[in-house]
Amino acid sequence: MCGIMGYVGSRPAGPILIDGLGRLEYRGYDSAGIAVLAENGGLSIHKRVGKLETLASAIADRWPNGHEGIGHTRWATHGKPSDINAHPHADCTGDVAVIHNGIVENYLELKTELATAGHSFSSETDTEVIPHLLEHYLGENEELVTALRKTIGRLEGAHAIVVMSRQHPGTLVTARVGNAGGVVIGYGGGENLLASDLPALLPHTRRVVFLNDREVAQVTATRVTYWDSEGRPLEKEPQEIPYDSVSAAKGQHKHFMLKEIMEQPESILDTIRGRAQFDTPAVQLEDIPLSKEQLAKVRRVVFVGMGTSLHAAMIGRHYMERIAGIPAEVDNASEYRYRAPIIGADTLVVSVSQSGETVDTLAAMEEAKRQGALQITICNVAGSQATRIADGVVYTRCGLEIGVCSTKTFTASVTALYLLACYLGQARGLIDKERLGGLLEPLARVPYLAGEVTKREAEFERLAHQFHRYNNFLYLGRGIQLPVAMEGALKLKEVSYIHAEGYPAGEMKHGAIALIDREMPVIAIALKDDMHDKMMSNIEQVKAREGTVIALGSEGDEELAAKADHVIYVPEASPLLSPIFTTIPLQFFSYHIALRRGCDIDQPRNLAKTVTVE
Ligand code: F6R
Numbered sequence: 001m002c003g004i005m006g007y008v009g010s011r012p013a014g015p016i017l018i019d020g021l022g023r024l025e026y027r028g029y030d031s032a033g034i035a036v037l038a039e040n041g042g043l044s045i046h047k048r049v050g051k052l053e054t055l056a057s058a059i060a061d062r063w064p065n066g067h068e069g070i071g072h073t074r075w076a077t078h079g080k081p082s083d084i085n086a087h088p089h090a091d092c093t094g095d096v097a098v099i100h101n102g103i104v105e106n107y108l109e110l111k112t113e114l115a116t117a118g119h120s121f122s123s124e125t126d127t128e129v130i131p132h133l134l135e136h137y138l139g140e141n142e143e144l145v146t147a148l149r150k151t152i153g154r155l156e157g158a159h160a161i162v163v164m165s166r167q168h169p170g171t172l173v174t175a176r177v178g179n180a181g182g183v184v185i186g187y188g189g190g191e192n193l194l195a196s197d198l199p200a201l202l203p204h205t206r207r208v209v210f211l212n213d214r215e216v217a218q219v220t221a222t223r224v225t226y227w228d229s230e231g232r233p234l235e236k237e238p239q240e241i242p243y244d245s246v247s248a249a250k251g252q253h254k255h256f257m258l259k260e261i262m263e264q265p266e267s268i269l270d271t272i273r274g275r276a277q278f279d280t281p282a283v284q285l286e287d288i289p290l291s292k293e294q295l296a297k298v299r300r301v302v303f304v305g306m307g308t309s310l311h312a313a314m315i316g317r318h319y320m321e322r323i324a325g326i327p328a329e330v331d332n333a334s335e336y337r338y339r340a341p342i343i344g345a346d347t348l349v350v351s352v353s354q355s356g357e358t359v360d361t362l363a364a365m366e367e368a369k370r371q372g373a374l375q376i377t378i379c380n381v382a383g384s385q386a387t388r389i390a391d392g393v394v395y396t397r398c399g400l401e402i403g404v405c406s407t408k409t410f411t412a413s414v415t416a417l418y419l420l421a422c423y424l425g426q427a428r429g430l431i432d433k434e435r436l437g438g439l440l441e442p443l444a445r446v447p448y449l450a451g452e453v454t455k456r457e458a459e460f461e462r463l464a465h466q467f468h469r470y471n472n473f474l475y476l477g478r479g480i481q482l483p484v485a486m487e488g489a490l491k492l493k494e495v496s497y498i499h500a501e502g503y504p505a506g507e508m509k510h511g512a513i514a515l516i517d518r519e520m521p522v523i524a525i526a527l528k529d530d531m532h533d534k535m536m537s538n539i540e541q542v543k544a545r546e547g548t549v550i551a552l553g554s555e556g557d558e559e560l561a562a563k564a565d566h567v568i569y570v571p572e573a574s575p576l577l578s579p580i581f582t583t584i585p586l587q588f589f590s591y592h593i594a595l596r597r598g599c600d601i602d603q604p605r606n607l608a609k610t611v612t613v614e
Pocket of ligand 1: 353357611
């Protein structure tokens, strides 16, 4: 969850950069850095491992002199937190400084190519390939902005990048690729700024432009110029952010729910950051102080949670069995606590809770504690009660989730559960480096692919408009997609007040099939996985009763397209991670149906964000 800040104008840049990064503090960080270009052409870079205040106090009595600069707070992905690995990163000549949010998925290949061409690298980061690529294109006499456009053409993954160069004083260039964090440009009088999020800009200006996917901008003190990925000029007019702080926090989105759906590529990326090591495959979870011996003793895992968190836990169960090879069960916390469960010292209880304050989940955890089980919680809120009861925590790094109905914390919890299963498999010696590499490689691609799905909002909106008048929906799934079907139905109920059931497709014939007619659309999740044939039969059974089928399927599944009335294709992904890509379209579907029906989306009737009563 990196924070990005840039300034060009007439005021001293250093204090503005540090203040802006401080306003992005909720993003968390393990190191921070700034680069400032002095009027005499000197580029000074200051970087420190640790919190922003470490950097701030290191430069407090010797602020770098200059009126343009860039700043960054880092959460490590490639390379441990250290002074060297902190951003900004420079090229071989020291002319170019870069800050970056994202993962360069093909960095190893690029690093080898650049090293062979004579570039020397000083950090362990994936980011460092960016200044060296820029150096290469600038060496071909390209303009800074063209060099950046060519550079992003070489990078795989999703990125937000800001560049400054000694050879191009008074100019910052920036680009956004995909949805791994945004870039907002703030228009001041005789100065301009940019940041990864609005709060850093609001003390200076309320006139902003949000950069879209694959757009590039050049920012000087008096002018901002935009291009698309082909280098065609774009006209973009700044919008005025209203004074009301709630609207300001929503940015350009109409509702927090929509904003939070859109933030998923970034929150997933942030949940992975610094934990999954891709080059020498390994998973590190920073808040699990359990020894290898303690983890080796675990014979059974019990997952507990409520609502959306319970659905994430159901996916976690698949991970635990298939990745870590540990028998696993999942239970609704409100049932579990009253069931007189048998929990032994060889049981690991994994609770999932966005808030960490849900009363039933806490009660289940207390019971597990009383019976001496080891506990790990997947949680979004630091210091919450769940994190205090558990022996270990895997934080989802979503920032605040304001919409009452959970969206980004669901996909981040699924990501955290995947990491936890890899971690346990690794700690218990069950998965070797090769298998771990095979599990982590598709994980690195998830933020980018999630971004590709969020870009298709208009398609999901059109479908929602065709179906917003129906009053009953059935969601069907099997295996790892069953929790997604249940989560899809829950979202629809919560925000649009439409009756919806999430059901195991195999169970349909045992009762629910009696409900099917033209008035009850069926949403069937039928990816090309080992459940495909079974799901196709279920779809046939629905069609035979004149039901309308909206199917979620794998790209290019013609057979499905021929059977279903509507198909939403999701990206090709590892079957274990595919629930993330089937969930996002269903979130959009619920959102747009609710919008069409005029519901109170961010605060649906009768619901509360955190349920602290039984
Ligand atoms: C669904 C939703 C609720 C929560 C449930 C558990 O959109 O928000 O179903 O998932 O109340 O809350 P946490 O995760 O805070 O324990």
